[in-house]
Amino acid sequence: MTGVRIWDGPSLPARVTANALNRRSFLRVGAAALGGMAALAAALSPLRELGSDQVPNLEQFLQKHYKQMTPAELEEALERIRAKVEKRFEVRPHLRDLKPMEGVEFGYALNLSRCIGCRKCVHACVAENNQSRTPEIQYIRVIEMPRGTLDVEQGTHHYDRPLVPDAEHFYLPVQCHQCANPPCVKVCPVEATWQEKDGVTVIDYDWCIGCRYCEAACPYWARRFNFAQPKLPKDQLNPNMSYLSNRPREMGVVEKCHFCLHRTREGRMPACAEVCPTGARKFGNLLDPHSEVSEILRTKRIFILKEEVGTLPRFFYYFDERYPNSLDPEAIAIADDLRAKEGAAYGCLPGSNGPDTEIIAAVTPQWWDGRTA
């Protein structure tokens, strides 16, 4: 039988395989091996720039899933995160793990007749939730919609007019709808994201593997991924944080709106609702018949976005029947006021010189001033 032509080299194989490695072939093999090692080392060299906090230490590596941690282990994890934050931001954070409250299911209602598109909620959310500033990650997207449609594809995302609200448009803010049937939870391969008893879908940032399947699954484009190392200036850290909400994230994990659960589980309003200058945003307990949201659900003609995808959002929209053809005049007056006061910063695009600092003042809890304590 004849041999395999190409792979049966005429001279080298015989010599190598005869176990008679003479000096020449030894040198040759050695040189090849050395060259290979050098090339590999060169290829791996970018790893030298890996920051020490980018490589998980053993404890972080072994940290369990949020739901599997015993209270003691959770406390250890919290302490670890506190230390890390303190090292990075030189602030001792007020970090804890807030559990859902009994008999509470959160819901949101948004009055589209009052939203003036000023994007204060967008900026307040960024300030409150310690998102990366460069690149800036935002949970809320306000879409400028032509009147007469609810098809978001006809909306404008990057409107940048100091004249909002425009009379021909209405403004549709979208954030995580905290679906009762959330596809994002269904698809996560490692259960890094789940729905809590109070209806908030949360993420264990220490468990997410960054596959972004949830991002593909969410019909409301509510999820954001940390494509780069999140950058947050030291003086912009909000030290009031909890494990499942706004503690600083790392690169490579997914995040999204969590209804400010570090506030709301203590009975306060989410930052976006608190900052909204027109009161378009109403937040509360759906299980409490006397809450404002329950009242709105009972009395207004509410609707949800993309009802056909079956996600059962806890985020409701409505128009005020009193003003079928325009925004609420009261809201327009507020907008006029703000425009006069804020000038160029008013209604600006996210990421541009927004009124971030002012917003921080507006949403910052009292003890913020004692931040170095």
Place this chain on the structure above:
Amino acid sequence: MKNYLRFLSRCFRLSFVGDARYYAWMFLLTSVVLLGVNAYCKQLVAGLATTGMTDQVSWGFYIANFTFLVGMAAAAVMLVIPVYIYRNRELHDLVIFGELFAVAAIIMAMLFVSVDLGRPDRFHHLMLRFNFPSSMLTWDVVALNGYLLLNLHICGYLIYCAYMRRAPSKIFYIPFVFVAIAWAISIHTVTAFLYSGLGGRPFWNSAVIAPRFLASAFAAGPAFLVLTLSALKAFTTYQVSAKAFMTLRNIITVALTINMFLLAAEAFTEFYTDSAHGASARYLFLGLHGRTALVPWIWSAIALNLVAMVLLYTPLSRRVAILQFACVLLIVGIWIEKGMGLIVPAFIPTPLGEIVEYLPTRNETFVTLGIWALGLLIYTILVRITVPVLSGRLVFDRSFASATAEHHPQP
């Protein structure tokens, strides 16, 4: 056991032995792999920001290649069926090359998913909390790993038997072959369900995705085998009969036709209905609001596939050179269709109607090329070992040297 270890060590040594062209090819592949490793290290340091992906288009080149390769892996089964069910002896040995390619393709597919992860350091979380059966991604993990093991077992066993000069005992591989057939279909179906199960992405949310995946895979996989066999024929004395090529040609022709039909059916539904759900399809084929990044891609894919189809249907492609040409066209065409044509447009426009286009970056391309090169490297080594074993020159009771050099008289 001792024999087996010796077999492995011989295989290992064999992979370093070859003539100048072999070394040149392996050197080229290794260099590209190292470039890929380098690019991946950069990605590890700076994050997935080194890719063209954004929150708007959150999956790109990596997942596209993953999808394509799962299909290629599944296609090995198209050779197995005629051999074991219809007892087509022509293709008997060739099955092994198909299954070896499945092994390489699965490894590449898994690497593509791995490089797409934001936190590869948490890979083990998959073992600790496995969201099965809810997440289709976990199904895919099971399917791919199972398929890899099955194929490793089947080829490994057959090759080892040839090496030991034993007739393979049917009970040790025939049942596995049948499981592998079903499994091959399942890996691609599960991968299709990964996309088609998402209600928020109307472009994917269609029942035809899974059949389309299978059809395109059953065209591209055998086409790749035609190219492999041509290489074997050109560079070795390994016998490949003309009939084998023609059987493959038939398989490819039928599969490609079905694929084109399904594509047309899909396009009809989207465009005739003309509902708001068709925005992604409109973006893909015609462009949307003046944004047309994908339009040239999809039309060149369609053109490539059509030309290949015409060639395959005419007697021209009875000439092996033409057949090879058609296979290259079709592989490229299907690669585009599955990648830029199927994964990316589902993200454009976003569920909130924003249009952000996607193009892979240089770094991302290097990582991609690196994985492809690694896959080809693995496949080359596997084939390099298999050929002398199957042709009876590497067997356990002969010296190693005889496998590589017996017919070359020593100087």
